[in-house]
Structure formats: C-alpha cells, structure tokens
Amino acid sequence: MDKLELTQPAAAAPLRWLALGWRDFARCPKIGLFYGLCFFLMGQALWWVFQTAPEYMLALSAGFLLLGPFLCLGLYDASRTLELGGDANGPSLRSTLTAWKVSKGPMAIFAGMLLIIELLWGRASLVVFAVTFNTMPSDQKLLGDLLRLENIGFLLSYSAVGAIFAGLIFVTSVISVPMILDRQVDAVSAGLTSMRACAQNPGVMLLWGALITLLVLLAMLPWFLGLLVIAPVLGHASWHAYRHLVPPQHAG
Template sequence: MVLRPLGLGAPLRWLTLGLRDLARAPAVGLFYGAGFWLMAAVLGWVFRTQPEYTMSLASGCLLLGPFLALGLYDASRRHEAGQAAHLGQSLVCWRSHMGSMGMLVLVLIVLELLWGRASLVVFAVFFNTGLPSTTGVMQAVFNPENWEFVAVYTLVGGVFAALVFASTVVSIPMILDRDTDAMTAAITSMRVVVENPGVMLWWGALITLLVGLSLWPWGAGLLVTGPLLGHASWHAYRAALEPQEPVPSE
C-alpha cells in the first residue's frame, strides 16, 4: 500500500467533506447518529451507577463505534462514485467482508478485554477512598487523595485508546473499499499513524474535542457529530492512501 503525506490542514478538510456527505443523506446520518447517542447514554448510566466499569464499557464503545460507522463509510463511498446513498444498502454493506471484519473484531476484542482488566486493576490498586457512591462519583474520583488514581487511569486509558485509534483509523474503510485482510488493514492503519504522527494526533484531538462537546447536554450532539465524524473518517482514509490500481484486463 502506498501512503500519501498528509498536511496539518487535512483533518479540517475531512470534516468539511464529511459535512457535505451528511447533508446529502441526512436520514442515513440520523439513524447512525441515534446509535452513537444510545452508546453515550448507556456509558453515562454506567458511569453514574458502576463507575469502576466505565473504562471497560468505553473500550467496548470504541470497539463498536467504528463498525457502526461502516454504514457511513458506505454512504460516503457511494457519494464519491456519484451514486445515491440509502439506509438499506448501508446496513448490509458488511456482508461481503465478513471474514476480514470478523478477524479485526477479534483483535479489537482482545484489546478491549486487556483494557477492561487493566482498568479494574487500576481501581483496586490506586483508588484510596473506596468505590464512589452513585451520588458522588465526580467528587470521589477527583478527591485530592486519588490523584495517583486519576493519573494512572488516564495514562492506561490513553495507551489503549491510542492502540485502538491507530489500528482502526483507516483499516475499516480500507476493508470495505479494497476487501483487504484484517492484518494488512490494521498494519497499514498503524503505518499511517506512524508516518503522519502530528496530523493523526491533531485528528485524534479533534475527534476527542467534538465528541466531548457533543456529550452536553445529554449526549444529544452525537446525533450530528457521530455521523459527521464517520463520513470524515472515510475521507481521511481516501487522503491517506493512494487509489487502488485497477486490475489490467487480459
């Protein structure tokens, strides 16, 4: 796979193109946006009731999110080809890629399980004031006595989030577009991150910022931000890799 160099202005261009795709098929975007909103609602409920499992569920959301965005990638691909995007088509676009997608799911599940186990260990070792109650989660977590917990929890979460991000930033749209095997797609995705660290860090920061802003109030902003980022991620993939050469006819 031949990679393209990326400039720091590229992520803003991807967002602009993603917004254009969202405007072209708003019904498709709203459907998947509702899925992102539902994930955020469940994550918020777990944070309030069982905060020690928040990191585990967050890893699960990071696992499910890219696959939920698969339908958005399909819509953007159809727009790029001058075709109309339909919800029904987006819901079944994975059928011809089940082998590769299944293998990538297994890899990400392993990361998720390791992340969840690590988060529980961090809670057990570093949380000094007892598990927080449902009425005082934020007060307990940010108690000055728990500063070591906050630091280690953030560090561990950041490492696993970076691994998930690096392995999926272009791998899933690549599988959809080129029917590549999972390992090749994941390795190519990591190569994109390694060869464009500044741009990918900026892209990851933009994603984090937009998602964070969308969580207030009640995560409703994800109805728009979720599909916007999904469409934009397709354009990130297209910008990062040279187009596939057509197979010569015999």
C-alpha cells in the same frame, strides 16, 4: 498484498476531512441521523454505567471505541456511494446496513483483534480501581469522592491507562475498517497499513485524533445530543481520511 505507497497529506488535511464529512452528512441526512441516534443511545448507556457501576466505565468506553468503527461502516458505505455517483436518489439506509457482508470474514477477524485490546483495557481499569480503593465510593457522592485531591494518583493512572489503550485502538483502526470495506483486504494488512499511516504522518494523525476527541467530548455535554450530528459527520470524515491517505486502486 504488495506494500502500499501511502500519501503524505498537508498539515491541515483533518480540517478538510471534517468539511467533506459535513458535506456528505448534508447530502444524506436521514442516514446520518439514524447512525447518530445509535451513537446517542451508546452515550446514554455510558452515562448509566458511570452512575451505577463506575469501575466498568473505562471498559465500556473501550467498547464504545470498539463498536464505533464498525457502526460507522454504514457511513463509510454511504460516502463511497456518493463518491462513485451511486443511485440517482443517493445511498439507501438498507444498503448501508448490509455493507459488512462483502468482507464479513476480515471484518470479524479485525473485530476480534480489537476485542482483545478492549478486554485488556477493561482488566487494566479494574486493576487501577483495585489498587486505589479498598471499597468503591458510594453512588451518592461518587464523582466528588473520585475527584478529591488525595485521589490525584488514581486520576492520573486512570487517565494514562485510558490514553494508552484508546491510542492503540485509534492507531490500529483509524483507516482499517474503510480499507477492508473498500479493498476487501485481510484484517492484519489493514491494521498494519493503519499503523504505518500514523507512523508516517504523526503530526497529521495526532491532530486528527485530537479533533475527534474534542468533538466527541463537546457532543457529550448537552446530554449526548451532539452525537446525533457529530458522530455521523466524523464517520463520513473518516472515510475521506482513508481516501486521502491510501491511494486509489488502479484499474487492471
């Protein structure tokens, strides 16, 4: 595969991607709400693990980030259908559920690559707990114990580990999955292109990552209900981020 010449979007491009994501959500809300419900249920699982087995919280967060791009496949497919004109009735939920079939080989390989990162993240999070606590704080006063002043070193280390691995997953996958879906390229080429897009547009991609993080955090506040809408909007917006960063293929 020849090296792609990537575009250099304007500094405010992530705001435009969000606007386009909202437009696509409004055009096929049933599909968006279905995938939003999936993210909501993942959020509930995250909260349950935090309450019952907090040492695995960071690992499950990694799994959240791992599943997210692939769960968004249906949203990417819906946005692509809308972009191409699609059927008169718009994209169907059935078609979005089988979007992975056209490039299942590269998708599986890329999923394996992210899974390796996720396993390393989970191991690193357990190490942080192991070197900080002799025993796990009790469930009844878990949050209070973890946020005590003497645990500031743990909180900083835990946050640093999370930031490093979450950043690595973001850089590797931010446009990889929609690119595999759209062009049927191999997983390595897609991952390298995603990393190159981030390296060539650090300010834009940093803003995009910050917006994703902020919006997801806000969506989690009212019992994760915000994910019903924010998650699909971000999924649609990620398709437009890919579209603006990677030039379309020329016919012939």
